[in-house]
Amino acid sequence: MLGYTASKRNITMFKKLLSWKTRVVDTVKMSLKSLALIWWTSPKLTILMLLTLVISSSLTAISAWLLKRLVNDVVVIVKTGNPLDNTTIVLGISCILCNILPFILEPGTGAIRSTLSDLLIADIDKKVMKQASKLTGLAYFDKSQFYDRLRFLQGNTTLPESTIWLLSSTLSNGITLISLLSLTIVISPFIPFAMVLVALPHLCAEYRHHKHAYDTTWDQMPESRQLGYFHGLLFNIKSVREIKLFNVGAHFINRYRELFDTVFKRVLSVKTSHTKSTVLFTLLHGVGLTLLYIYVVLISLQGKITVGDVAMYFSIVAGLQRTFWSLTQKAGQLMGSSIDFHTFWSFFELTPTLKTAASPQEFSHINRAVEFRNVSFRYPGSEETIFSNISFSINAGETLAIVGENGAGKTTLVKLLCRFYDPTAGQIFIDNIALHQYRLGSLRQKIAPVFQDFSHFFLTAGENIGIGDVEQVNNEPAVIQAAAQGQADTVISQLSDGYETLLGRHFDGGTDLSGGEWQKIAISRAFMRDAKILILDEPTAALDAESEHALFQRFKILTEGVTTLLISHRFSTVRMADRILVIDKGKILEEGTHEQLINKSGKYATLYGIQSEKYQS
Incomplete structure (x- = not known):
């Protein structure tokens, strides 16, 4: 029985180790994908970013090491009464430069990061649009899970960007930490080991929190979509008329509030749990560093380290504390982000179903x-x-x-x-x-289609028709001819800017059309094509009887020899x-x-x- 229990415990431990190995591997893969994204966005800016990151991350350790040398030299000068030599002066100037350089680098680093962020977000948006256009069929659009994924994508379009900055922060903190810990080894090999030991539980807690937050967010995705739906109803021209007429605005606001309260309780539970663990690990961190302070003071009193070592330790301990704290948070978030990133990237892995x-x-x-x-x-x-x-x-x-x-x-x-x-x-x-x-x-x-639920494109009248054959969208004679064939020419002739008039009220300066006028635009769009198959799905539903009769008399002439399916x-x-x-x-x-x-x-x-x-x- 004892052997079985021990074996079971070993299997559990192996699974945990395997799970951690998987997390680390996933994080590395995600980091490489993120770096590849930013590299393809702008190789030059990526190199500049990495250079400034390495330089700025190393300055804290270099400054501490120079301070140690300077203090030891000053102590010798004070004890011996020797004059100030060039080495000491250079050390002093170098210390000053190391403290000034971060302020010089910061604006440049900020500009690089801001520019890369803008380019990356635009690049991701283009990738999302390209991927959507690659889904040639409509099978995905019939699944609620697809809309959950789409909602996640829309709410996390900056995820690759934030992941990259998490990665850069983690790398920066890692470089700073390694350089600072290497200096503490001079004082005692025990110090870096103790600091890492104090930080590990916090790292695990951060990862668990992010996973819990992700699970909660994903489980609530249908409710989040409902919240977006209720909110959008009050701003959608197609629904707002009936909402006002039936006076149901307050009803939808109440539905939104009730649903939000349910969602918020779960989110608040996650945040409360995270706050508790953060307070606990902050306390443990503080206690650990205090004990290390005492340890350094004791070994300095024993004469095991120099005054310069003590000065160096005291100068870097605050940096070590900040770096450790930041690193555990960022690394935990980065490992947690690998879960988000998988969901985000899974959209780009969708393949056509046809x-x-x-x-x-x-x-x-x-x-x-x-x-x-x-x-x-x-x-x-x-x-x-x-x-x-x-x-x-x-x-x-x-x-x-x-x-x-x-x-x-x-x-x-x-x-x-x-x-x-x-x-x-x-x-x-x-x-x-x-x-x-x-x-x-x-x-x-x-195929030239006129669908029952045809699209209202908030473009100019000419472009609305021209996109029926996108290669001819700027061919003005072709657009005018298609407008005449679909009876949209009479509509456009009454618009203030003719074919250059922006249609719809969605943007400033736009002009809205009646249902029948929009339908004439849609029919004209179909006539832009040299179609061999014409699809008319309730093509005259929004037209009056006179317009319908005139249009079909024209259809009989224009569609002669064209295979037509009429509903x-x-x-x-x-x-x-x-x-x-x-x-x-x-x-x-x-x-x-x-x-x-x-x-x-x-x-x-x-x-x-x-x-x-x-x-x-």
Whole structure:
């Protein structure tokens, strides 16, 4: 039994040692990544920073050593009555310079650090934006865990910068500490050993605190996102109208306060625990240094060390105390930051979820048809199947309309055709080539979408349209032509600065548009492209009947020869399609032209009759 207990204790100790080894390795890896980041940001400034760091960190020890030499020389001069020699004068001047130099270096070091910080934060922001653009599909955006990670990222955009300064502070303190401890060895080898022994428990406590703080922060990430949501509601133009009309501002403020109180209690518990441990280790540190003071005085009385040694010790002990205290804090925080850094860096390790071919083909046009073959789909993380084994085709140059009640899966078909997702089962083909065999960029370049929930870009009117083909964004004739095709030209002609007018109220000087006007901008944006596939998902929902009719008359001309997928609840729009699919609960119920479906007297005819009666009444 005793042997088993001892063995268990050994295993526990081994696990702890292994855990500490892992922490140290993780910290080293994180430090190297941080240094690599700052190096690529500005190699010259990084070298300057490291040089100033080494020089400034060494000055305390050099100053203490010079003081020891100076005091010993002065004592000899006083005892012997010898005149002041050049060596003593040089020592004195050197001591003065060592005390002045930090004040000279500090502004330069601050300027280097500030410049590097600005460059690094901008570089990190660009990396975040590039990584977001690399996530070619939407699968991550359907997961709440992704938004937890994104919230952490947004709240810690300065983490690499703060990690680097933690690292530089730790290195600086380390250089200072080693140089100072090497001087104390001259007095007694026991002193550096005792100081390290006093500092180690504090280092462990700092790491544990940071890990506890990280766990608490991560566990509360959903609540933090909710706090951000409640706060943002009162400033969002899309929600603020109803909030004021229903007078629910106070309700959301109360929801925010209740949630904040819950979150704050946990945070306060972490901070209280840290304060208690800090007070305890400060006391232990003070007691340890006091005992070392007494020890030095005793050995000096015994004549084991010189007056210069005593002066040196007393001059460096305050620096040692500050350095030890700072080092244990910074090193503990640095080890703890490795946890934060892993979470931060994990965003950059996200990989696209869409399948890619080893040698993808370029997509240029459709010769025969777009085909959905036995396609099934459910959204990532969901058990609900949107549709199962659905098959249909859109012939080259044909306009196919899809109708059905809300939730039937119409917009999901659009998302699959745009390759925002891959089917759960089955495949989509263009001219008998699977969609994932085409290079994604070339496929999307030939798709012109008008989404139901189209984007309001707070850019100029011209840029809003021009980004439909970003390579032609500054091609004024192309932008004007697209605006005319999408009926946005009449809207823009009434704006104060025409195509240079900033749209939206988000920035100073912006002009907001009505829903129908924004939709015309979105439609014009689609016309910027030399598209082979046109996707119209409720393209006229915000337009009045007259504008809708005029636009679709123009659509018939402009989209001739373009393969078009149309989704609409307005049967006056749908009946213009070459062919119509009726979808219900993920299944195709009916297929045919408007006249054929009316004659069938099925689901389509029923829905058409209901809408016709509504308009007639």
